[in-house]
Amino acid sequence: MEYFSKDISRLINELAHLPGIGPKSAQRLAYHIINGPKEQADQLADSILKARNNVHYCKICCTLTDSDICPICSSDKRDHSQIMVVENSRDMSAYEHTGKYNGVYHVLHGAISPMLGIGPEDIRLKELMARLKDDIEEVIIATNSSLEGETTATYLTKLIKPLGIKVSRIASGVPVGGDIENIDEVTLLRALDGRIIL
Amino acid sequence: MEYFSKDISRLINELAHLPGIGPKSAQRLAYHIINGPKEQADQLADSILKARNNVHYCKICCTLTDSDICPICSSDKRDHSQIMVVENSRDMSAYEHTGKYNGVYHVLHGAISPMLGIGPEDIRLKELMARLKDDIEEVIIATNSSLEGETTATYLTKLIKPLGIKVSRIASGVPVGGDIENIDEVTLLRALDGRIIL
Numbered sequence: 001m002e003y004f005s006k007d008i009s010r011l012i013n014e015l016a017h018l019p020g021i022g023p024k025s026a027q028r029l030a031y032h033i034i035n036g037p038k039e040q041a042d043q044l045a046d047s048i049l050k051a052r053n054n055v056h057y058c059k060i061c062c063t064l065t066d067s068d069i070c071p072i073c074s075s076d077k078r079d080h081s082q083i084m085v086v087e088n089s090r091d092m093s094a095y096e097h098t099g100k101y102n103g104v105y106h107v108l109h110g111a112i113s114p115m116l117g118i119g120p121e122d123i124r125l126k127e128l129m130a131r132l133k134d135d136i137e138e139v140i141i142a143t144n145s146s147l148e149g150e151t152t153a154t155y156l157t158k159l160i161k162p163l164g165i166k167v168s169r170i171a172s173g174v175p176v177g178g179d180i181e182n183i184d185e186v187t188l189l190r191a192l193d194g195r196i197i198l
Numbered sequence: 199m200e201y202f203s204k205d206i207s208r209l210i211n212e213l214a215h216l217p218g219i220g221p222k223s224a225q226r227l228a229y230h231i232i233n234g235p236k237e238q239a240d241q242l243a244d245s246i247l248k249a250r251n252n253v254h255y256c257k258i259c260c261t262l263t264d265s266d267i268c269p270i271c272s273s274d275k276r277d278h279s280q281i282m283v284v285e286n287s288r289d290m291s292a293y294e295h296t297g298k299y300n301g302v303y304h305v306l307h308g309a310i311s312p313m314l315g316i317g318p319e320d321i322r323l324k325e326l327m328a329r330l331k332d333d334i335e336e337v338i339i340a341t342n343s344s345l346e347g348e349t350t351a352t353y354l355t356k357l358i359k360p361l362g363i364k365v366s367r368i369a370s371g372v373p374v375g376g377d378i379e380n381i382d383e384v385t386l387l388r389a390l391d392g393r394i395i396l
Contacts, residue, residue: 005253005262005263005264005265005268005269006264007245007248007249007252007253007264008249008253008262008263008264010245010248010249011245011246011248011249013245014241014242014245014246015242017238017242018227018230018231018242019226019227019230020223020226020227021227025218027288027291028217028218028288029216029217029218029219030249031262031286031287031288032216032217033216033246033249033250034249034250034253034262035262036250038250038251040215041246041247041249041250042247042250043212044212044213044215044216044243044246045242045243045244045246045247046243047205047208047209047211047212048209048212048231048239048242048243048246049239049240049243050205050208050209051205051206051208051209051228051231051232051239052231052232052234052236052239052240053236054205055203055205055206055232064203064206064229064232064233065203065206066203066204066205066206067203070203071203088229089229090225090226090229093225
């Protein structure tokens with residue numbers, strides 16, 4: 001891209017490294033940044049550096065946070081006897097968005113995948129096991145409904161149940177508002193198996 | 199979003215200001231930046247600052263560049279007697295991508311729009327007129343095929359033709375690979391009007 005100036009090319013290139021940003025979007029974003037107010041570009045660059053440098057894993061639940069202990073783990077308004085296990089911080093924030101879950105979380109940062117060579121030691125499982133003391137009443141497994149998520153759920157169940165702690169799995173089935181005719185067979189069978197007597 | 203750490207919330211917020219980036223994408227991008235290598239975040243922040251601070255308008259064609267004169271205007275391999283007028287640098291780069299245009303450009307940074315209150319003095323028209331000396335043979339108007347683009351094209355034609363310089367307009371019609379049945383009536387009529395005798 002000889003016709004672009006060096007600095008513009010570099011910015012486009014850096015932006016195109018981000019997930020879901022193709023060359024066209026990267027170009028649009030770059031021009032937006034260049035044409036926008038200088039303060040806005042400064043803010044963006046600063047927030048990237050601050051977030052990357054200050055954010056690390058919460059010492060309890062392993063979510064990403066800029067303090068030692070994340071706001072949820074340090075809140076006394078949450079029920080610390082209920083731990084929801086999720087694959088990543090995005091899944092945790094999806095459940096937080098519902099505003100209805102009052103327990104705490106544990107973020108695995110991945111799922112067991114024999115195919116990709118990801119074993120139990122590659123995810124934050126050791127940290128979860130260390131949390132399972134007497135005062136924990138329930139572990140809710142909210143890993144994805146994928147092969148890896150299910151494998152992880154099975155593995156966790158085998159590990160935690162013998163400790164005498166209640167283990168549950170979030171329901172799998174037809175999404176709310178979903179058209180049955182457009183839903184895959186596996187989900188339909190899952191919904192049937194998981195049916196609730198009215 | 200109380201459950202996010204301050205630095206993460208801020209980064210998500212800054213990213214969500216970018217065009218075409220919704221809250222979900224901003225979150226995904228933020229986690230990607232935080233989870234990625236530190237050097238990558240540093241590079242991204244640095245490229246934003248460099249591009250924003252070093253890039254300005256080319257003294258000749260008004261495109262965005264980090265030198266006084268952009269690479270195209272300073273190239274002696276280009277035909278400086280042919281000026282293609284475009285609305286913005288992205289349109290210029292789209293034509294450069296074709297690799298077939300060998301003239302130079304002029305970037306208006308907008309189009310005349312009475313609706314939005316953008317007049318001829320709000321775009322880089324004065325700079326274009328200053329370039330129209332004896333050695334210019336043709337001005338190719340490549341503004342968008344929108345109301346604003348057409349208004350600008352008409353205005354430019356009226357202004358430039360009396361100077362004895364050839365003025366042309368890029369063709370408007372059915373896009374290559376486009377299904378005629380899916381194309382709007384205005385475009386179809388435009389394609390008919392602009393038909394070429396074989």
